[in-house]
Amino acid sequence: MRVLIVNAGSSSLKLRVLDADDRVSGSADLPAPRGHADESAVGPAIDSFGPVDAVGHRIVHGGRSFSQPVVIDASVRTRIQALTDLAPLHQPKSLAALDIVSAALPGIPAVACFDTAFHATIPPEASTYALPAEWRERWDLRKYGFHGLSHAYASRRAAEILARPLEDLRIVTCHLGAGASLAAVRAGHSVDTTMGFTPLDGLVMATRSGSVDPGLVLWLEEHVGLPPAELAAALEHRSGLLGLGGTADMRAILARADAGDAEAGVALGVYLHRLRGDIARMAAAMGGLDVLVFTGGVGENSPDVRERAADGLGFLGVVIDADPDRNGTGDRVVSAPGAAASSVVVAAREDLQIAHEVRTLLGAAQGTPQGAA
Numbered sequence: 385m386r387v388l389i390v391n392a393g394s395s396s397l398k399l400r401v402l403d404a405d406d407r408v409s410g411s412a413d414l415p416a417p418r419g420h421a422d423e424s425a426v427g428p429a430i431d432s433f434g435p436v437d438a439v440g441h442r443i444v445h446g447g448r449s450f451s452q453p454v455v456i457d458a459s460v461r462t463r464i465q466a467l468t469d470l471a472p473l474h475q476p477k478s479l480a481a482l483d484i485v486s487a488a489l490p491g492i493p494a495v496a497c498f499d500t501a502f503h504a505t506i507p508p509e510a511s512t513y514a515l516p517a518e519w520r521e522r523w524d525l526r527k528y529g530f531h532g533l534s535h536a537y538a539s540r541r542a543a544e545i546l547a548r549p550l551e552d553l554r555i556v557t558c559h560l561g562a563g564a565s566l567a568a569v570r571a572g573h574s575v576d577t578t579m580g581f582t583p584l585d586g587l588v589m590a591t592r593s594g595s596v597d598p599g600l601v602l603w604l605e606e607h608v609g610l611p612p613a614e615l616a617a618a619l620e621h622r623s624g625l626l627g628l629g630g631t632a633d634m635r636a637i638l639a640r641a642d643a644g645d646a647e648a649g650v651a652l653g654v655y656l657h658r659l660r661g662d663i664a665r666m667a668a669a670m671g672g673l674d675v676l677v678f679t680g681g682v683g684e685n686s687p688d689v690r691e692r693a694a695d696g697l698g699f700l701g702v703v704i705d706a707d708p709d710r711n712g713t714g715d716r717v718v719s720a721p722g723a724a725a726s727s728v729v730v731a732a733r734e735d736l737q738i739a740h741e742v743r744t745l746l747g748a749a750q751g752t753p754q755g756a757a
Contacts, residue, residue: 388436389735392481397421401433402739427488439494440738445471446498453741456494495742502532505573529577531559535567537737538679542728554670561680562590568666576669588655590632593623660696673700673725679732701725
């Protein structure tokens, strides 16, 4: 089955075709200012790929409605659109891409694959906020988690690399990029994650603050008079590494920190402190750790971040061997021989996870919508 993968980003529309052997046989990154690609450019790009059998769309938020992939029809599209308030920056872009691609490929089955769906298995003790019941029930306030497609693929791929059954493993997956999150994956299922109701929670990121005392935010609003829109913009776009070290680029932070720059040293220290602590928290949710996986732009490409994080995780059995970590390439094991927990580097491939979900759903359901709760 040839699957067209559609991933709508903030400024581009990424199209990939994976053949039956999961090789990329077609690729296009189209400009999408303000999240909307030019329809006149999408059609020719899709035509250049040749015939496809199915389309897989990355959709950020499935809310409580979608805990699995689902074949898209008019009803499903309406329900996805109804979740826009939960992901106002992402959902409209995904829907715009869905409409354009569907118009270019009428009659080809399309599947929605949700970033939140992988975390639908998180138990109540990990997903419930200690808020008034009427709030939680009225507005569906809970930990949803994000990056689920990446965490699902990284955990599956790590088990393949180690030649161990996924069902036997307690895995912490570290998706470290401009956005960053961890997931505790036990027997192939997410049981905890660091992002929460929104992608702003959890780890320090490139420009996002990660977890902040809610009382601090309320204090800024009440005592400084910062309006909610300005607070949101600052927490989303002017915080994280950028707020701490003046740049969102981890490579620059590392270089300056190693050169003795105090500001960069603090930025790196805060980033690593939060990363180590949350890895330990994820391991605690599973009663231990068998595999630590690094993926995403920083996770894949920064041995310094991997090794410095591991330096504080020896009590979990994490020991990284600098030789394969620094000199190896591609997906690989980087843990030291005899380490109690394996450490693995995996290239982020959401496209492969989406193709896997599309084939599984269409093969099992023969085009019947599933996954709606």
